[in-house]
Amino acid sequence: MSSSWATGATSTADGVLHPFFRERLALAPGAEGGFLAPAGPWQVPAGVQARDLVIDDPNQDARVGGVPVRLYTPSDDGSGPRPGLLWLHGGGFTDGSIEWGEAHAVAAELAARAGAVVVSVGYRLVDDDVVHPAPLHDVLAAWRWFGLNAARFGVGPVRHIGGASAGATLAAACTALLRDSGEPAPAGMLLAYGVFHCPPPAAGAHLEHQLEVLPEVLRHRPAAVLDMFRRYAGPLAALDASAVPGCADLRDLPPALLVACEYDDLRTSTDLYADQLAAAGVEVRTYLAPGVLHGHLNWFPSPTLPEVDRTIDVLAGALADPPVSGRPAPGPSPDLPEPTRDEGAAR
Secondary structure, eight states: OEEEOTTOOTTOOOOOOOHHHHHHTTSOTTOTTTTTSOSSOOOOOTTOEEEEEEEOOOSTTOOTTOEEEEEEEOOOOSSOSEEEEEEEOOSTTTSOOTTSHHHHHHHHHHHHHHOOEEEEEOOOOOOTTOOSOHHHHHHHHHHHHHHHHGGGGTEEEEEEEEEETHHHHHHHHHHHHHHHHTOOOOSOEEEESOOOSSSOOOOOHHHHHHGGGSOGGGOOOHHHHHHHHHHHHSOGGGOOTTTOGGGSOOTTOOOEEEEEEEEOTTHHHHHHHHHHHHHTTOOEEEEEEEEEETTGGGGOSBTTBHHHHHHHHHHHHHHHSOOSSSOOOOOOOTTSOOOEEEEEEOO
């Protein structure tokens, strides 16, 4: 079943790039204090506590020193167990961190707006020397750790997974692997401007014309996506459903919210993945963030760029909306250890 969320399906757009980005296009992308500068001041919402932890992974794929995570806990309103969310930043598997806007600000805002406990994962980044999906191993370890420790953080039986860009790709892949292994799976997926196919579907004439306003450095051409997946998962000939979510069996996956950016080559992958999920009988909701570029959540919530706030509200609404299907994750066994090393409070 497929349904639209907020402004509707990703096939609708107003075709107007937000003035904020029109001004930024005159600056060199990546320039210090220029193109990537925040749209305005932001701080962690009142009542939300952020704490850095390092989790231990007993699996053979564990990285030395454990996996860093940042735990966001909202004020206790006395309403009982809270929803949980494992959240993953983007960066093409080779960049990004839990300090990025789409990690730190989004996680903190979702904790405040949805009353959810959010765990942001500092998964391993990859380079040419890594030929296996190391980030995915870290995400799986973080999901299992979250399940074992959910009760300690006041989280009930409903836990979601989500992410932005490459983080959305990891979230979708992780969910399919958990289903296949029979492990407790997420109750829902929150997937913001991910890439679910390698290569993604080509842009149609209308979208291609619309994207001509962007400089080449802001385009996501098929060759760049192929190289991204090669770095992440090894030789392209060896890519399989564990790395490319659109290649997986999508039956019996939990409900999904998919967010796309209007000015983004990769929105074609979101469109196709939404259609694939719906065809597999998965409840799908879609939201098109109008007038913004890929990665717009990195610019932090600000009145200057109101779409960041609107997109976060859509994500928060999905967290608050009980899942229609899927398998809620059970609580932890009381005799399991607590594999956590506290690294102190986050900034």
